Amino acid sequence: MDSLDPRIARLHDIRAGEVPTVGAHDYGETYEVFHQAKRGKHHAHVGTVHAPDPELALVYAKEQYGRRQQTVNMWVVRTADIFAFPYDDSDMFDSTPQKIHREAAGYKTRDKIEAYKKKQAQ
Amino acid sequence: MYGGGYIPEEEKRKQQHMEEDPAKLAEFEARIDNGEKIEPHDWMPAEYRKQLIRMIEQHAHSEIIGSLPEGTWITRAPSFKRKMALIAKVQDEIGHGQLLYNAAETLGKSREQMMQDLLTGKSKYSNVFNYPAKTWADVAVIGFLIDAAAIVNQVANSKGSYGPYSRALERICYEESFHLKQGHDAFVALATGTESQRAMLQDAVNRWYRPIIHFFGPSDKDSVHTGKLMRWKVKMMTNDAMRNQFLSSYVPKVWELGLSFPDPKLHKDDNGEWHFSDPNWDEFYQVIKGNGPCNAERLAVRSWVETQHKWIREALFNPNAKYTLPLS
Numbered sequence: 001m002d003s004l005d006p007r008i009a010r011l012h013d014i015r016a017g018e019v020p021t022v023g024a025h026d027y028g029e030t031y032e033v034f035h036q037a038k039r040g041k042h043h044a045h046v047g048t049v050h051a052p053d054p055e056l057a058l059v060y061a062k063e064q065y066g067r068r069q070q071t072v073n074m075w076v077v078r079t080a081d082i083f084a085f086p087y088d089d090s091d092m093f094d095s096t097p098q099k100i101h102r103e104a105a106g107y108k109t110r111d112k113i114e115a116y117k118k119k120q121a122q
Numbered sequence: 123m124y125g126g127g128y129i130p131e132e133e134k135r136k137q138q139h140m141e142e143d144p145a146k147l148a149e150f151e152a153r154i155d156n157g158e159k160i161e162p163h164d165w166m167p168a169e170y171r172k173q174l175i176r177m178i179e180q181h182a183h184s185e186i187i188g189s190l191p192e193g194t195w196i197t198r199a200p201s202f203k204r205k206m207a208l209i210a211k212v213q214d215e216i217g218h219g220q221l222l223y224n225a226a227e228t229l230g231k232s233r234e235q236m237m238q239d240l241l242t243g244k245s246k247y248s249n250v251f252n253y254p255a256k257t258w259a260d261v262a263v264i265g266f267l268i269d270a271a272a273i274v275n276q277v278a279n280s281k282g283s284y285g286p287y288s289r290a291l292e293r294i295c296y297e298e299s300f301h302l303k304q305g306h307d308a309f310v311a312l313a314t315g316t317e318s319q320r321a322m323l324q325d326a327v328n329r330w331y332r333p334i335i336h337f338f339g340p341s342d343k344d345s346v347h348t349g350k351l352m353r354w355k356v357k358m359m360t361n362d363a364m365r366n367q368f369l370s371s372y373v374p375k376v377w378e379l380g381l382s383f384p385d386p387k388l389h390k391d392d393n394g395e396w397h398f399s400d401p402n403w404d405e406f407y408q409v410i411k412g413n414g415p416c417n418a419e420r421l422a423v424r425s426w427v428e429t430q431h432k433w434i435r436e437a438l439f440n441p442n443a444k445y446t447l448p449l450s
Contacts, residue, residue, distance in 0.1 A: 004191075004194055004254055004255065004256065018425060018429075019241045019242055019425055020241065020425055020428045020429045020432065021238070022234045022235075022237045022238040022241070022428065023234060024232070024234055024445075025234070025439075025444075025445060026234050026432075026435050026439075027233050027234055027237075027435070028435075028438070028439070028440065029440070029444070029445070029446065030224075030227070030446060030448050032448070032449065045450070047221060047224055047289075047290075048224045048227075048448045049220070049224075050233060052435075052438040052439060052440050053438070053440065056438070063217070064217055064220055064221075067213070067214075067217065068214070068296075068297060078446075079446040079447075079448055079449065080444065080446040082449055084449055086163060087161055087163060087164055
């Protein structure tokens, strides 16, 4: 036996030194995969797969991201169809946490109520 | 499973000093100091990108090629339970390869180019997979000790600065914990079995000892290059530190079973540092160059698969497909 690998030992068309050419788009487009662990939860992005079409992208997504985790549903979407802000523009979100008028904590009424009650009692 | 992102000496010499915009570099380094992750479309130094591509790609290839020595034992596993575990493990390894190719792609090298570079021998994978798995005991040693070494490396790297790589590694480490447990279980079964099972296991441990010492690569603690990669959180620990951590955790687990390593100098000193005989680094470099016992066979199998499956890809091929860089 030449080798422990049955593919080497059984198949005669493996010839050393012959390197196939891998074409530029041989593995297809990328699809972004969204995974839902439980009914009622959001679908969350978990990664990408290469596939020639959305149906096969779902099949690969199931193998790749639904193999080991609890899963009830998956979405795939072509990477090219995702629109995103560049991280360079993330300063436009800077003032978000400062907008206290949109937070429950931005409204304090207890002091006024206490002052009013005190005044009434006098 | 995986073996360290080893950078050969001649590559280091070839790397020219790349000038970067000092303001952008300062902002980038501040972000890393701050514990923030770097994402694919962020500005990053050219060398950071280059080293990450090399490291993640090498890691991905190691997963794919690493499944070959174990995969050949699926048909010969000694029980149904072991066969099921081995099938699941090999499937996980291929999945890890897919996750890692995705992470490397976000840095701008296409998956097709990575596969081409693997087949031509331009890109490397972990040396440890260029050694044969001669008996079932080799499968137990690989599943226990090689996976354990890989986990030391992967847990460290999962805290690195590149977002897509650390996300992939977090998931990989979770799955690897099963690999290590099943490997240890198979190892203990042989170690506590019959005399001939113990002898077979000892023989495998003897043969794998040197590749395991080689696994983390030669000492790089004094390398300026390592300093920079650690500064950028591309590399999280030196090769020596990872090797030491591995030996501390796993040598006692082999010794407690009454097995030995073929190295009388292997011991831990009072400072917790492990010492071992010269592991012949020349052999390590020879195997990297392609002269290991299984280099040609591993690449021949991978080339055969690529050739055999080409018609399927062509049948499914979408001529209008355009390549889009993944977002994360």
